[in-house]
Amino acid sequence: MNRRTKTAAALAVVLILSLGWLLYPAPGVPILAYHKVCEEDNLYAVSPGEFEEQMRYLAEHGYTAISLRDYFAAASGERQLPDKPVIITFDDGYDNNYLQALPIMEKYGMHGTVFVVSGYVEAYPGYLSWPQIADMLQRGTEIGSHTASHVQLDQISLEERRQEIVESKSLLEQHTGVPVEFLAYPYGGYDQATEDILREAGYIGACSGEPGLNQGTDHAYALKRINIPHPKWGLWEFRLRLLRADIYSKLNI
């Protein structure tokens, strides 16, 4: 082999190894973060057509939807996770999660977790009502808290945080009769003091806005998510977002 052939062969090996590294799935559970599912030209809105494409992609690629409760039960050895688990979450509690997203998820055998701002329920147009939340629960949706009034928790006093965290949990539980054990931080803001309040209030986990995959319960109150905003490049963007979380997980960042 001359020098040029040797260099080409070495490059080919590096390329093949990098591709293998890229394509070999990282351990860890992806948690997708949606907001609205509706026809709106808005960063936080995924159209029903695009959402259906994404759910079909997950179903066709062997993903099984699990709840956060399932995730924690598996981490403590109470149950086993399916081969390719995915957690599908929605922030804010929009009524289109019920009207648009739920029927599409059901069509592909998926279910999700909705983080409701308890003070928005039946208070403003476009948000979920109590009967809608009850029906979602009945149909396999998990309900979590997104605080009482959508405030950034690490920006308010400890007393106000406690109120937001405790009030939203008890109001949701009063109306649904089901324990609320998870919270998503509005604007992704949290700190150690917020985690302590959540733990005291009986939450067992919380979702942040940081990208990546999740393993075990070491970061139970800082679960990573894959943000799914209004796509600019269709399904490719969705696939790239899944891949990026996978790479972050492999690099441990």
Ligand SMILES: [Zn+2]
């Ligand atoms: Zn929010």
